[in-house]
Amino acid sequence: MARSIAPRRKAINTLLAWSIGFLIFFPILWTILTSFKTEATAIANPPVFIGFDWTLENYQAVMERSNYGRFLWNSIVIAGGSTILGILIAIPAAWSMAFVPSKRTKDILLWMLSTKMLPAVGVLYPIYLLFIRMGLLDTKIGLMIVLMLINLPIIVWMLYTYFKEIPGEILEAARMDGATLREEVIYILTPMAIPGIASTLLLNVILAWNEAFWTLNLTAAKAAPLTAFIASYSSPEGLFYAKLSAASTMAIAPILILGWFSQKQLVSGLTFGAVK
Amino acid sequence: MGRITLDKVSKSFGDVEVIPPLDLTIEDGEFTVFVGPSGCGKSTLLRLIAGLEDITSGQIRIDSEDATNVPPAKRGLAMVFQSYALYPHMSVRKNIAFPMKMAGIDQAEQDKRIDAAAKALNLTDYLDRRPGQLSGGQRQRVAIGRAIVREPAAFLFDEPLSNLDAALRVGMRLEISELHERLKTTMIYVTHDQVEAMTMADKIVVLQAGVIEQVGSPLELYERPCNKFVAGFIGSPKMNFIEGKEAANLGATTIGIRPEHISISTTEGQWKGTVGVAEHLGSDTFLYIHADVSPNETMTVRVDGEFSARHGDTVYLTPRAERIHKFGADGLRIE
Ligand SMILES: Nc1ncnc2c1ncn2[C@@H]1O[C@H](COP(=O)(O)OP(=O)(O)O)[C@@H](O)[C@H]1O
Ligand SMILES: [Mg+2]
Numbered sequence: 328m329a330r331s332i333a334p335r336r337k338a339i340n341t342l343l344a345w346s347i348g349f350l351i352f353f354p355i356l357w358t359i360l361t362s363f364k365t366e367a368t369a370i371a372n373p374p375v376f377i378g379f380d381w382t383l384e385n386y387q388a389v390m391e392r393s394n395y396g397r398f399l400w401n402s403i404v405i406a407g408g409s410t411i412l413g414i415l416i417a418i419p420a421a422w423s424m425a426f427v428p429s430k431r432t433k434d435i436l437l438w439m440l441s442t443k444m445l446p447a448v449g450v451l452y453p454i455y456l457l458f459i460r461m462g463l464l465d466t467k468i469g470l471m472i473v474l475m476l477i478n479l480p481i482i483v484w485m486l487y488t489y490f491k492e493i494p495g496e497i498l499e500a501a502r503m504d505g506a507t508l509r510e511e512v513i514y515i516l517t518p519m520a521i522p523g524i525a526s527t528l529l530l531n532v533i534l535a536w537n538e539a540f541w542t543l544n545l546t547a548a549k550a551a552p553l554t555a556f557i558a559s560y561s562s563p564e565g566l567f568y569a570k571l572s573a574a575s576t577m578a579i580a581p582i583l584i585l586g587w588f589s590q591k592q593l594v595s596g597l598t599f600g601a602v603k
Numbered sequence: 604m605g606r607i608t609l610d611k612v613s614k615s616f617g618d619v620e621v622i623p624p625l626d627l628t629i630e631d632g633e634f635t636v637f638v639g640p641s642g643c644g645k646s647t648l649l650r651l652i653a654g655l656e657d658i659t660s661g662q663i664r665i666d667s668e669d670a671t672n673v674p675p676a677k678r679g680l681a682m683v684f685q686s687y688a689l690y691p692h693m694s695v696r697k698n699i700a701f702p703m704k705m706a707g708i709d710q711a712e713q714d715k716r717i718d719a720a721a722k723a724l725n726l727t728d729y730l731d732r733r734p735g736q737l738s739g740g741q742r743q744r745v746a747i748g749r750a751i752v753r754e755p756a757a758f759l760f761d762e763p764l765s766n767l768d769a770a771l772r773v774g775m776r777l778e779i780s781e782l783h784e785r786l787k788t789t790m791i792y793v794t795h796d797q798v799e800a801m802t803m804a805d806k807i808v809v810l811q812a813g814v815i816e817q818v819g820s821p822l823e824l825y826e827r828p829c830n831k832f833v834a835g836f837i838g839s840p841k842m843n844f845i846e847g848k849e850a851a852n853l854g855a856t857t858i859g860i861r862p863e864h865i866s867i868s869t870t871e872g873q874w875k876g877t878v879g880v881a882e883h884l885g886s887d888t889f890l891y892i893h894a895d896v897s898p899n900e901t902m903t904v905r906v907d908g909e910f911s912a913r914h915g916d917t918v919y920l921t922p923r924a925e926r927i928h929k930f931g932a933d934g935l936r937i938e
Contacts, residue, residue: 499655500688504749505676505705514701518692 355579362386362572369568385573393556395577402552402581404467405542406535409474413482413531414524416475421486426495436487439480447477447540458545465547473545474535481534482527489523526593529585536582553578604666605680605756605789606631607652612661614647614813621647622813624661629757629791629806631666634783637793638800638836639810645793648810649759652791654678665756676705681750682759685766687742689734695745696730702753713752720748724778740771747782757789764799776803797837801825809833831934834859840889842928843902855929855937862889862905864926869912872919876902881912888912894920 361369363381389395424432454473455464463469493516501515517524539554546555557578560571586593607629614622622644629635637645650656652663654675663670670678681702689698696717703713721727724744734742743763750758760779764772780803783790794800800807801821809816809824809832817824817833828834834842842859850858866872867890876894879901888910891901904920912918929937 494686494688496684496686496688497690499675500682500684500749501690501701502655502675503653503680503682504702505753506701507676510705515690519690 355583358572358575361569362576364569364572366567366569369572385569386577388570389560389573389577393559393574395556398551398553398556398578399581401467401550402536402554402578405470405474405550405552406532408467408471409478409535410528410531412471412475413479414528417479417483417486417527418524420483421490424483424487425490425493426498436484440484443477443480451544455544464545465550467550470542470545470550470552473541474538477538477541478531478534482531485527485530486520486523489520489527492523493519522592525589529589529593533582533586604631605629606666607757607789607791608664608667609652610662610664612651612663613659614644614651614656615659620659620813622651625813625815627808627815627818629789631789632787634780634790634792634803634805635808636800636804636806637791637808637810638797639795639816640836641795643810644813645795645810646761647813649682649761649791649793653680653682653759679756680759681753681755681757682761683743683746683750683763685762687734687746687766689742689745689749691734694731694733695726695737695748698734698745699730699748699752702749706753716752717748720752723751723782724748739767740775743767743775744778747779751782751786755788757791760790760792762794763792765794765796779803798839801837807837809836827936828859828928829936831857831859831930834928834930834936840903840905843897844900845897845902847896849896850929853927853929856932857930857934859928859930860922860926862903864923865902865904866921866923867904867906867910867912868919868921869916870919872921874920874922876918876920878912878914878916878918880914881910883909885909890918892918892920 360377362385363383364375364379365382365384368375368379424436458464458469461469463472497519498511498515501511506514537554539558542552542554543558546552557571557574560567560574609625609627611624611626612622613620613624625648637648639645647656651658654670654673658671661671665673665678665680690701693701699717699720700713703716708716717730718727721730724747726741726744726748729737729741729745734745737745743766746763763779764775767775776799779790779792783803792799792803804821806818807821807824808818811832817829819827821837824833824837828837831844835844838861840862842861843865844857844859846857850856874894874896876892879891879893881891882889886908888906888908890904890906890910890912892904894902902920931937
């Protein structure tokens with residue numbers, strides 16, 4: 328009995344997983360498809376799925392109208408910079424919480440996470456004023472700092488969970504074996520934590536890349552990243568679905584490619600505790 | 604050399620005093636076992652010696668040098684952990700080499716010592732594997748290999764066998780004993796298993812709630828336990844305790860008699876009882892008896908070879924007078 332149920336259940340689960348995966352991916356797929364349609368086909372009713380004349384004219388138009396390269400560069404600098412800043416702060420923080428915890432460690436972690444429950448718009452005004460005062464408005468460094476701060480709770484939490492999985496006795500063994508703190512970090516801790524650090528880096532890059540609230544509100548022209556590039560196609564001249572889709576596709580393409588090549592790393596990192 | 608002296612050493616975690624001030628000397632080359640029930644502070648004491656925990660007060664000396672504030676890396680002690688604590692991302696060879704690498708020993712010497720250790724521990728064929736690809740027993744050997752190559756002043760073992768199955772445990776016990784015979788290095792071995800303590804130790808330290816109850820050779824503890832706790836803890840099966848009139852007659856509050864020091868007969872003897880359970884092992888027979896002198900607890904009797912008895916049989920027990928242990932109201936031994 329059990330033998331005949333198991334494969335069937337497996338098939339159902341597989342089907343279910345694929346369906347849900349497809350459902351999640353569908354908007355992205357639709358955006359990509361639309362970017363290759365003419366504006367007329369894009370709003371056709373009933374919608375056309377793939378049987379249309381593929382065109383690159385939207386991409387041409389977008390490239391002519393805006394400086395994609397500059398937005399891309401800003402996105403890379405802001406996402407990359409905030410990630411590096413964040414990890415430099417998060418590693419020592421998670422380290423000490425995992426290996427030398429105090430009575431309040433759990434509270435601090437929860438408190439940090441609770442800041443994520445506040446709607447961002449609630450602090451927009453003070454931060455906007457601060458940015459004006461400090462001359463950070465529409466600067467890459469300003470955005471790096473803000474994005475670093477908003478993602479910090481998540482990456483500290485993630486690294487903390489990851490470090491917690493490293494048995495303390497292994498670190499103690501290294502100490503007994505004559506390793507100094509520096510050697511312990513270089514030869515034992517880091518190699519054991521590298522998968523976790525790598526997936527944390529990746530996740531942070533993705534979160535920072537896609538962040539739209541702060542990047543839109545705190546930039547104008549100079550520091551605007553790809554989120555602003557997309558937004559610039561959504562309002563002023565009415566809706567141009569095909570061009571908006573082309574811009575969106577160009578904006579998400581780099582992160583999609585990064586995600587694709589690192590998916591194994593990302594999945595094993597995010598499910599580290601679960602599978603072991 | 605490896606003579607370790609603890610001088611009024613105590614340890615508290617926050618407000619909880621786990622180890623009240625305690626003195627202990629471990630002589631060079633001695634195999635010392637810390638034994639006691641779970642939670643009594645054995646691991647804590649070992650970790651204080653290792654330097655993995657800071658002592659709250661007192662002084663630790665290693666070869667008469669004050670080591671109290673010396674970090675673990677500099678104490679020259681090697682430790683084998685219950686979980687083995689191998690480096691999962693390194694091969695067996697790299698694991699064993701790690702302490703030598705940290706000590707800056709040259710490559711040729713490293714290889715020589717690794718080969719010698721691998722040969723002694725039957726690991727030669729596994730040097731290129733990762734710890735994850737080894738059995739529990741092999742992992743334990745790697746942990747021991749990693750400890751011996753650095754030629755420490757003393758070895759510290761924290762329940763190294765408790766993750767192994769019973770058969771392997773006996774084998775590894777002998778291997779560790781042989782290792783001690785060969786190296787003659789000081790070893791401190793923590794266990795909650797009094798059989799391990801009795802079979803391996805030169806000197807046993809019995810701990811309860813962080814307090815040393817008695818220090819002595821296995822036979823000293825067996826023959827002259829200084830209090831009821833040690834008497835009950837050392838020896839297997841456990842000592843029988845009898846209170847009341849029988850004890851008062853001998854001027855004691857409690858008397859103790861070991862199961863192997865009671866003779867049994869179906870016809871006559873000092874104490875009458877009925878057999879509850881009889882375990883026939885061939886080599887020995889263990890009898891659990893409801894005796895009149897001990898109404899609250901069954902008495903255990905061990906007979907050499909086979910003794911035919913069944914549930915409900917009436918038997919008579921006679922303790923060997925010179926083997927009776929007497930304890931006062933405070934639990935201490937009365938001579
Ligand atoms: N890091 C610690 N913080 C607080 N209490 C501890 C810590 N380590 C051990 N203890 C307590 O100290 C006592 C002795 O523990 P331990 O030395 O591990 O006992 P054993 O090894 O004999 O089983 C236990 O009550 C334990 O809860
Ligand atoms: Mg312990």
